[in-house]
Structures are given as structure tokens and as C-alpha cells.
Amino acid sequence: MATTATITLTSADIAGDPVNVSKTATCTKAGTTTDLDQTTGVNRVHLRNATNKVLLAANAEGDNLAAKVYIINKATDASLYLTVTINAQTVGKLYAGDWMFIPWSQTDTSASIEVAATNWTASTGDIPVEYALFHEDTDFLTNA
């Protein structure tokens, strides 16, 4: 059974004409039309640390294979965000309710996906985060 991901981007007023983009991708193994066949399932963690934590540990065996990562910040306080980092490069910030769906090349073991509740303090409360990985790397579990 295929894994598909559909995105719809809409805005009635960010430009003179409405924006309405809707696309569906079928997640396949690298360079083929064969469906991705492995997933971590949806996981949930609570972040309570302003320093980087490994969410998904890179496995060099996964280099040049297809993988997609989904992460959502389930916080409801608009000011609470998590910072997503790969190999010491900040990718971006996910604010409350934000999600991302990105490809992931595990170029080496430094390419782990790390997250930090950057502005977390004991008084802000935890940041709940849900994530899932769809992949084809059969060695992933032994290295996670």
C-alpha cells in the first residue's frame, strides 16, 4: 500500500490573487516507483530542555536512500517553539501548531535530526512534539 502525502497551501490575501496549491506525493524508495515500506509510526515526546536532543539518530547506511520526516509542534502557546537542527546547521523553527515534512539524507552519523525547546523554562511547560519517519533503510532500527 502506497504512502501518500498531500499538501494544500492556501491564502486568500497574501497576494493580489489567491494562492491555492494542492499536491500529492507518493513516497517511494530512492530512484524507483517502489513504495516506501517502513515507518517508525507516530511518536510523541515532551521537550523540556533548551539544548539539542536527538530525535532521529542518523544511520550512514541510510545515505542516498529515501526517507521522509514529519514533525509537529503540538504546543498551543504561540510563543513556544522548537528548533530543528541537522549537523549543527539550524534548519528552522516550528512554532505552536507548525509542522514540517522534509526529506532526510543520512549522509553520516552527524546528520541526526535534533530538536531543542529553545525558549523553554520551568515555567513555560513542556512542548509536546509528535514525529514520524517513513524510510527504506533496513538498518535503521539497529542504529536508532
Add this chain to the structure above:
Amino acid sequence: MISTASADMCCARTACLALAGGGGNSQKLTTAGHEKGVAQAAGLSRATTTSTGAVTLFAASAYADDKADKVYIKVTNTEAARYVLVSIGSTAVGRLYAGDWALIPWDGTGDFKYTPGQSDSTTVEYMMFHEG
């Protein structure tokens, strides 16, 4: 101006029913730390390459750091082997194969680039919602 830019994602597979439940997840694209919608966009664009040289879609120097920018990028080719490697700064994020799309948060601290994996004609569509 109150933007209502939003992004929905539905991911359908038995293994991820939670994602598909309720029709997927919707996020309002807001400015950093606020509930106000982002007000600026680099509209939907299309670029075709015929070499394996890196292409800078968004230069970090042109955008403020540490904002809630979001980049949408899609490879429109249908040949399964075609791909581009998305990078931020000098860090590889991942490969997008034919038909794949991504919605990537970007904090503007490194150039947003892609590198085609082949010199055959490769077409990418992209847009960004940003804070300037």
C-alpha cells in the same frame, strides 16, 4: 494585513492513521511567536536545470534570521530516478525524488539551495512564506 496562509497535510497509510485522522493536520502560517499570519510570500516559481550545479533559491542575506519562514518545494519530473538534494548552508537536508514535495521551516541563517542529481532536465517548483 492578516494573512490566512495555511498548510494542510494528509498522510494516508495504515501505519500512520493518526496522521490521516480528522483529515490531516492544518497549520496557520504565523509570524514567529505570535498568532498573526505571515504577510509576505515569494510566489510560486518554477526553475529548470540541465546541470548538476547548486542552485540558490533563497539567499540567507536577503532574509531576517530566526523567523518562522516556510519553504515549499516540489520536483515536478515524473522519471523516478530524477532527484534534487536540498541543502541549507553547507548541510544536506535530503533528497527529493520525482513527484516529492516538502514543507521546510527555514530560519534564514544559511542559504536555501538545491543540487540536481543529474544533468538531465530537472524542474522544481517552489515558494516561500516569510517575514522579510
